[in-house]
Amino acid sequence: MKTLLWVEHEDGGIKDATLSSVTAAARIGEVHLLVVGYDVGAVATQAAAIAGVQKVHVADDVAYAHALAENVAPLIVQLMAGHDVFVAPATSNGKNIAPRVAALLDVMQISDILSVEEDGSFTRPIYAGNAVATVRSRDAKKVVTVRGTAFDKAAREGGSAAIETVASTGDRGVSAFVSAVIVRQERPELTSAKMIVAGGRALKDSETFAQHLFPLADKLGAAVGASRAAVDAGYVPNDYQVGQTGKIVAPEIYLAVGISGAIQHLAGMKDSKTIIAINKDADAPIFQVADIGLVGDLFQVVPELTAKL
């Protein structure tokens, strides 16, 4: 089996989600990577160095600069003539592109896989992770997206794959990139952080959210996340959201502050190694999944904790 894995990259660097997907792809078969973008020569070199990668296909064209699905999908479909399984990380770009590829190939996609089983079946979460389905595809070719937290990251070094240039399939001319507001966080990235401090609606407003959580996170070297309620209330931007429809995280330590623990939030963080909850409501559902709980007023507890660390 030959897999073709779409490489998620940003600012000339390969994202961690790609490395987890390499591990998943290696369980399926031979790993071929596809680097698509504009001016991505350096990315291709990095891709070729990833341990376990056999080949890197590179398509470099201004039409691919913003990973528009309309332009990227036809290229992938063309390359799939020589591959059996298309793999993409379940990032916002991966989730945008993969189903378009699947439909063009007339394949039913398997989203967000958690494991690759011996018999060729896959497990995947359904119902916000309240159930896990084991599914097998009857399609000749397959399309899967990979949940990054479920697979170890492949090493960035140790590989020496051949790089092959692929001709561009061009700009379809039906969609265009206008602008982006990408928040450059100085803190670690949520999906790859070892530790996360996350806040909920109880933080009251954006100012108190920042006042209480940022110093604590900085002291711990942690990333900052938030519940949907906190994002909806405008305390922090959307890219902070952890949950069923936000980011899926599984850090070593997840410190939930003023988060009650709705199932949609738990879906995004319940695979964290250690969950710590601070909440003034002793009956909050978050305590049912927390390894360590502290019942108390966060406005007193958090500054004290920050001071004592």
Added chain:
Amino acid sequence: MKILVPVKRVIDYNVKPRVRADGSGVDLANVKMSMNPFDEIAVEEAVRLKEKGVATEVVAVSIGSAKAQEVLRTALAMGADRAILIESDAEVEPLAVAKLLAAVQAEEQAGLMILGKQAIDDDSNQTGQMLAALLDLPQATFASKLEVAADSVTVTREVDGGLETLKLDLPAIVTTDLRLNEPRYASLPNIMKAKSKPLATRAVADFGVDVTPRLETLKVTEPAKRVAGVKVADVDELVAKLKSLGVAA
């Protein structure tokens, strides 16, 4: 401009799903069902576009059992003009749903199709993108803002690092994220009015689409359960615990 809004009947988002003991799936008997929350956002957006005079007609479509009429009536009560139910008692996968919707679009010729980004039951997050592929139309997934012009739509999308804005030629496919809008509650008079709005029932066979499942679900299990741990009395105890976990002081 006509807007097509597909909606799905799913387990209510407040209900905690229970996995059947025999591993055959999730128990949906006597469980509260509702419109998929992301689809509600899609209906709301379409209705707002009609209220602004941008859209002329909003057509809701559902694929499912006869009971899916309930969610279509909800869409009509929110302000959709008419509804189409493609009846199927078997589960229809996203790829087949997209094919059926593509067939509906061939009849309806909508200028814009707004879908929920994912259904909260199978969490696939595929149908909108697949529909766009099958119709060879542009797509903007995970939308948090929509501006419709005469022959294009400008969409702000929620992406991993923040927000991204795309401009698509119409017709186009948009899928909704949580912060696009806050769906209204249908008023009682509108719920009454919805009962007399047209709802056409069609058979899958009308569309000549093969809906045979491509995926075989071998089993459905409960995920590993977390158990509640210990409660600490104060911050000092928490600090001690953090240190024992290797967090530097």
